[in-house]
Each structure stands twice: as structure tokens, then as C-alpha cells.
Amino acid sequence: MASTAPRPRPGILEIQAYQGGRAETGSGRPAAKLSANESAIGPSPLAVEAFRGTAERLHRYPEGGSEALRAALARRHNLDPARLVCGAGSDELIALLARAYAGPGEEVLFTEHGFLMYRLSALGVGATPVAAPEQRLRADVDALLARLTSRTRIVFIANPNNPTGSYLSGDELRRLHAGLPADVLLVVDAAYAEFVEAADYDSGQELAMSEPNVVMTRTFSKLYGLAALRLGWLYGPPEVVDVINRLRGPFNVALPAQEAGIAALEDVAHEQRARAHNAKWLPWLEAELEGLGLHVHPSVGNFLLVEFPAEPGRNAVAANAHLEADGLIPRQMAAYGLPLCQRITVGREAENRALVASLGRFTKGEPR
């Protein structure tokens, strides 16, 4: 007799469920969570106040099109509000783009150490994930173009990328786009755009404004410190926006997220504080960790990819145990194919100093 148990669609059982950055060490003591690239300074107090202000209205459905939030985003970034879609985190938008544009027998292309959600979203819709090799942990435009086939439907590129921290310049991004057939969708995931100071950086916004096959995604989870609320947005061509609006849930963005998001955009001073904090502590951490003899990959985000020696006792696994015993939680990188590395988020001053002190003891082989 044939099995009568319900069977999921092909691809879904290939998904390794996404593991978020750990928040606890298991010791029960408070720990510094440096494992999820969250904001070191937290959200704007105005956003928190706006969030609280929604408590009396929780029995009402939110406005379904995130209209006021889209208007605020459009003002802030000089965009057409009709070409914006808000989502429950950019993760939701990435999944919706995969659902809308890829399926069985088709390919979704990204880079070797690209953000994990691209692979998971492809598998979730039965499409084939294809990873193009990187050059020294950096996206390689030629390698991506070389992997295009007649079945390629979407190219996802995080700019800058998580977990490598590297980015493509505007010229390289445009070269990538120029090499794509018109029916392939280029999704530029600019989750860390607000942190980047490099003059040749490009979030994909210009391409998303002018090209019929480019979408830019953004998030409130990183610089804006609102990860718990799940809030992201995309900007793209009217046809893509129409498709995503048909597919998304009618009330996909919760009321507290909409209202906190609007308030966060208004608090420009807080945004500047978050950027200034990162501009100070990212290079400090990089220099200190290099000073300990660790290899730190250059990053333009709010995190560093730190490479440890391969020897047992000195490797990333040993470093993780050492850091956790000191109440510091980095992100292990084996799931990204980088078993020698840890990804470490820029924290508050005391956390950053504690991290360097702890790794100082670790690299010298001193007891904790």
C-alpha cells in the first residue's frame, strides 16, 4: 500500500531550519549577544513610545497597505510610495519574491557565502539553489554571470553581504545587472546599507528606480534596532510591486511595527548616533583583533568576520566556548561554509572591550 501520510512539496525537506544567533550561553548568567547583528544602541526612544502607543488598539486590524509608513519611507529616501512594499522583515519579502518568480525546474542564483535565506527561500518553492564561487570572500560578478542558465529566474545579492561584510561597488553592481537577461530578477538586499560609508557603495536604489528587473530590499532590524517587530521593505518596478501585493498577506505588517517604523524614521538624531557608534567601534574592534594576531576580514557592516587558526584548542569552536564562558556570544559560521570563522556584531563599548579582553586571554592561552 502506498504511504498515506501527507507529503511536503519537493525541496522543503532539504531545508535545514534557520538557526538564529544564540541569545544565552546556558549558564543562566546575563550575556552579551553579539550573534545576530542587532543594533548596539537599540531603537529610537520615539519608536518605543510609538510602539507603546498602539497598546489600546490591538483589537483592530492594521491598515493593510502600510500606507503611512510607505509615505514616510518615500519622503525619507525620495522614492515613489506606490513602488514600495512593506513586509514582516525583509525575510518575508525575500520569500515572497522567490514564491512569485521561481519554482520547480528553475534556478535561484546567489554567492558562495551569501545570506542563508536565499538558499532556504529557493528550496521552499521547489527551485534549485545555485551558489557562485566568491573571490576572497567577496562576490565575483564574472562567476555569477558564468552560472546563469536559461533556467535562472532570480539573482540574490546582499550588498554588503552577511556574513562576509564585503560589498560590490556601484560599477560592479551595474556590470552584474548589465549581464543579466531581461527576464531575470536581480534582488539587491541592502540590509546594512545605513552603516556603509564607502564612497563607491551602491544600495541598488538607482537600479531599482530605473530598471524593470531590479528590486532593492531594506530592513528596520539592523541600524534601526527594531528586529523584534519584524519590519522590512522593498522598492522595485511597478509590475513586481503589483505581483508582491497580490501574493502577500492582507495584513502582513503589524500595527506596532508600522507605527514604530514611522517614528524611527523621524528620529534622525538617533539614526546618526547609531551610525557614529558603528563608525567608532567597528574599526576599533578590527584593529584590536588584528593586534591579537587574528585575521579579520574587512567589513562595512555592523559586524566582523574573524578567522581563527585551524588547530584544535585555538580554533573557532574553542574560541566560542571560551567567549561563552566569559558571557559573550559570537555567531558560529559552519552553516555558512566558514568553519574557521566567527561573526561578531559590534556591541556597546563595555561589550566590545570585554570581547577584546577575552580573546586576548584566549589567543595567549591564558586561563579565563
Ligand SMILES: *Cc1c(COP(=O)(O)O)cnc(C)c1O
Ligand atoms: C539581517 C538580514 C536580513 C533581514 O532581516 P529582517 O529582520 O527579516 O528584515 C536580510 N538580509 C541580510 C543580508 C541580513 O543580514
